[in-house]
Amino acid sequence: MAAGKIPPLRVMLVDDHEIVRDGIRAMLDVEDDVVVTTEAASVREAVDEADRTRPDVIVMDVRLSDGSGIEATREIRAKHPNTKVLMLTSFADDEALFASIMAGASGYVLKQVRSGDLLRAIRAVGAGESLLDPAVTNSVLERLRKGKHLMKDERLARLSPQEERILTLVAEGRTNREIGEELRLAEKTVKNYVSSILSKLEVARRAEAAAYLARHTTMPGTVEE
Numbered sequence: 001m002a003a004g005k006i007p008p009l010r011v012m013l014v015d016d017h018e019i020v021r022d023g024i025r026a027m028l029d030v031e032d033d034v035v036v037t038t039e040a041a042s043v044r045e046a047v048d049e050a051d052r053t054r055p056d057v058i059v060m061d062v063r064l065s066d067g068s069g070i071e072a073t074r075e076i077r078a079k080h081p082n083t084k085v086l087m088l089t090s091f092a093d094d095e096a097l098f099a100s101i102m103a104g105a106s107g108y109v110l111k112q113v114r115s116g117d118l119l120r121a122i123r124a125v126g127a128g129e130s131l132l133d134p135a136v137t138n139s140v141l142e143r144l145r146k147g148k149h150l151m152k153d154e155r156l157a158r159l160s161p162q163e164e165r166i167l168t169l170v171a172e173g174r175t176n177r178e179i180g181e182e183l184r185l186a187e188k189t190v191k192n193y194v195s196s197i198l199s200k201l202e203v204a205r206r207a208e209a210a211a212y213l214a215r216h217t218t219m220p221g222t223v224e225e
Contacts, residue, residue, distance in 0.1 A: 008035040009126040012055035014046045014072065015088070016065040020111075024059060027115045034122065043067040043075075050076045055083060057126045059118075060105070062089040062096055070099045077104030084125045088118075101173035102207035107131035130173065156216055158200040166193045171210035 011034055013021045021039050028034045038053045040046040043066050050058065058076065060069040073085045086107040087100045100108050106125045109118065124131045159167065162183075169179045176190040183190070194206065203209050 006033070008033050009123065010035055010037045010053070010056045011122060011126075012036070012038050012040065012046075012049060012053065012058045014040045014058060014064070014069060015061040016041045016063075017061075020061070024118070027119065028122075031119065034119070041065065043069070043072040046072040047075050050080060050083060054080060057122055058083060058085045059122065060085050060087050062087055062091075062100070068099075070096065070103045070105075073100065073105050074103035084128070086121055086125045086131070099207050099211075101171075102205070102210050105173075155201045156213070159197060163193055163197050163200070166190065167197050167209060167213055170194065170197075170206055171213050 011028060013024055013036060015021050015024075018041070021041075025036045025039070028036050037055055038049045040049045041064070043064050046058070046060070046064075046069070058073075060073055062069045064072070069087060073087070076083060077085065081104075084107075085103075085105045086109065087096075087105045088109060088111055089096060090111045097108055106128075107121055107130065109121050109131070113121070121131050156164075165183065166179055169182065174182070176187050176194065179185070180187045180190045185193075198204065198206075198209055201209050201212050203212055
């Protein structure tokens with residue numbers, strides 16, 4: 001490799017339909033700055049191949065034959081935090097979006113996306129950007145931006161203002177380190193806050209806390225029951 005030349009982005013394709021993988025591979029094969037290093041058709045294959053090849057970016061189908069791409073994402077990201085995951089799905093599903101973000105995905109796009117837009121998404125995620133399809137996320141994030149004054153929920157009312165801020169950032173997919181940097185807190189302090197939030201909301205996982213917040217935050221113009 002010539003000195004100063006940036007190595008190509010190494011991509012893994014995960015989809016249980018070979019024709020989908022073939023189509024994406026054909027699109028990427030003509031690009032100089034992207035190379036498909038491996039493919040997988042199931043959760044187990046995805047985890048094993050990620051361990052073996054350590055790709056920069058994984059294009060991950062949400063629904064796989066033996067389970068969920070979200071499960072695979074969670075396991076892969078836990079082992080390889082530098083690997084970025086771009087979720088690809090046929091359906092705009094708020095719950096899947098939340099679960100994907102909480103599992104560590106950097107992006108979430110619909111399969112109907114144009115090839116040029118998918119390529120840009122892969123490059124953006126590979127560059128460390130967070131990329132979430134506006135068609136999927138706008139309504140969800142709008143709910144999250146609304147303050148506690150629109151909530152009438154006993155468990156959310158238990159949270160301190162700092163815990164509210166942290167929960168909102170958790171729901172936006174931030175890591176403990178990123179939350180700490182934004183709020184100027186030690187990562188361990190953020191972890192303690194998150195544990196307290198989970199306890200107060202009576203949930204076990206970050207994804208459940210994010211989904212709980214979404215369910216109990218009112219959309220603008222709607223009436224609470």
